[in-house]
Amino acid sequence: METQITPSIIIAVGLACFLTGLSKAGLGGGIGFLMTPLLTLVMPLTKAVGILLPILMLADIFTLAVYWKKWEMHRIWILLAGGLAGVTLATYVLVNVSADMLKKGLALLVLVFLMYRLFEKRILASLTYRVRPWHGLLAGSTAGFASALAHAGGPPITIYLLLQRLEPSVFIATSALFFAVLNWIKVPYYYFAGLFDFPMQLQLIWLMPLAPLGVWVGRQLVKRVDRLLFERIIITLLVVSVVLLLIE
Numbered sequence: 001m002e003t004q005i006t007p008s009i010i011i012a013v014g015l016a017c018f019l020t021g022l023s024k025a026g027l028g029g030g031i032g033f034l035m036t037p038l039l040t041l042v043m044p045l046t047k048a049v050g051i052l053l054p055i056l057m058l059a060d061i062f063t064l065a066v067y068w069k070k071w072e073m074h075r076i077w078i079l080l081a082g083g084l085a086g087v088t089l090a091t092y093v094l095v096n097v098s099a100d101m102l103k104k105g106l107a108l109l110v111l112v113f114l115m116y117r118l119f120e121k122r123i124l125a126s127l128t129y130r131v132r133p134w135h136g137l138l139a140g141s142t143a144g145f146a147s148a149l150a151h152a153g154g155p156p157i158t159i160y161l162l163l164q165r166l167e168p169s170v171f172i173a174t175s176a177l178f179f180a181v182l183n184w185i186k187v188p189y190y191y192f193a194g195l196f197d198f199p200m201q202l203q204l205i206w207l208m209p210l211a212p213l214g215v216w217v218g219r220q221l222v223k224r225v226d227r228l229l230f231e232r233i234i235i236t237l238l239v240v241s242v243v244l245l246l247i248e
Contacts, residue, residue, distance in 0.1 A: 005203050012042045014207045017055050021214020024059045033113050034237055036150040037106060045102045045150070046094055050195040051204070052151050053186060059211045060180035067173035075164070076178050078136030079143070079157065083182050086144020086153075091189040093149060106150050110238055116155055135160060140178075148186055153179065 016035045023031035039048035094102070139160035147153030157178060161171050190196055 005200065006042070008042045010204070010207070012039050013051060013204050014210055016052060017207050017210035018214040018217075020052075020055050020059045021062075021211045021216070022218040024063045024211075024215050024218070033110055033152050033154075036152060037110060037238070040103060040106060044099050045106060046099070046195055047197055047200070049094070049149070049151060050190055050197060051201060053183060053190060053196075054201065055208065055211055056151060057180070057183050058208060059215065060176065060183060062212060062215050063172075063176040064180055067169060067176055070169045070173035071177045072166070072170060072174050075136060075161075075174055076181070078133065079140035079160075079178050080181060080185075082137035082140025082142075083144030083147075083153075083178070084185060086141040086146070087148040087182070087185055087189055090145045090148035091186075091193050091195075094195065095193050109146060109150055109152055113152065113155060114235065114238060135163075143178075144182060147179065147182055148189065153182070 016039055019031050019035055019038075023035075035052060036045070036048055039051060043051070093105075097105070139156045142156040143153035145153075146156070154175075157175050161175060166174065
């Protein structure tokens with residue numbers, strides 16, 4: 001069934017486009033977690049993920065252009081092997097779990113991310129890491145599941161790549177290419193699961209330029225904004241979104 005376009009949906013999708021651009025410009029890792037809860041306030045999660053996917057794929061182009069060929073391909077193959085399994089499982093969950101349970105699951109996912117952000121330094125400092133091939137499969141499958149379920153697969157990949165001690169440009173490029181390919185993998189899954197609302201997306205396509213605008217604004221702000229303050233604002237908005245998801 002098609003969703004009627006309302007002003008609240010237009011505002012939410014417009015903000016999601018702009019926030020996607022900001023996140024791709026490097027302004028705070030928490031932005032990516034804000035987009036899906038934002039849209040689920042005005043539409044079901046199953047529609048929200050379908051609406052967000054083309055926006056993310058558009059933003060991927062700009063990130064890959066900046067970090068072209070700086071990635072480590074052998075790590076990406078391992079991550080994608082796990083990512084495929086994660087996407088498969090998450091799509092099954094999206095199709096077979098009730099809307100109410102999906103919302104509560106999304107709230108739980110955001111809470112896990114918030115806890116990770118609070119204790120990130122302690123977690124990474126306490127780990128004595130030894131490279132194991134299955135670590136990439138685990139990170140990829142976890143990221144694939146969270147990404148297909150709510151476009152929120154960043155933390156597992158961030159932890160995995162940080163432990164590899166890559167140079168910053170290689171780190172960003174490897175992460176960017178993994179998620180760009182993973183987003184394309186999600187397309188046939190979402191299509192056959194009926195998660196795309198094509199009439200609705202066509203009506204909202206005029207909002208897509210807000211994504212590259214967000215990239216441009218983010219690049220202007222990245223060296224000027226107080227990153228700690230910005231991150232705290234995003235965390236606060238995430239807390240509010242969790243509360244709204246649980247009480248709605």
